[in-house]
Amino acid sequence: MRILAALAVASIAVVPLHAAAQVYTTTLSGPGEGPPNASPGIGVATVIFDATAHTLEVQETFSGLLSPTTASHIHCCVAPPATTGVATMLPTFSLFPLGVMSGTFDQTFDTLLASTYNPAFVTAHGGTAAGAEAALVAGLDAGQSYLNIHTSAFPSGEIRGFLTAVPEPESYALLLAGLSLLAVTARRGRRRAGA
Secondary structure (H helix, E strand, O other): OHHHHHHHHHHHHHOOOOOOEEEEEEEEEOOOOOOOOOOOOEEEEEEEEEOOOOEEEEEEEEEOOOOOEEEEEEEEOOOOOOOOOEOEOOOOOOOOOOOOOOEEEEEEEEOOOHHHEOHHHHHHOOOOHHHHHHHHHHHHHOOOEEEEEEEOOOOOOOEEEEOEEOOOHHHHHHHHHHHHHHHHHHHHHHHHHHO
């Protein structure tokens, strides 16, 4: 009986939960740049990829930059702390606030449109928006994509941060339920062994 309960817990713990949307976050800083710089600028970014709707929502808040913004985009795909080419649209996200030293940005892009990406990124990944989408999501999932804010004083980027996936709340709940069941099973086994 104990073996069956343990197997049930193990099977629950390994069943992946796939939500339509995956959230990625980062903190942006000068020391996070490649190469690092001493900018006092800071920022936070959240990127939400919705696999069902094929959308990518990009949210950024930043302040303290040393010079006005000239561009912002996501670069992919390279292991930290290296640098690589731009994956998303050039020269910057559409409607990103330019010429400011602090601001916010929130826009959703259609990941099945080639215009969402750098043309070179599309070409490098099969020549289609679907190929670019798959490559970008793989890079995001692997922690190999970074969001960068470029300024006039730092044309290669004043602040950046590598995006990391945020675990789904359902995964935590499932893990806790599995651990609880495992603990109960272990306690029952100890009681029987002591009897």
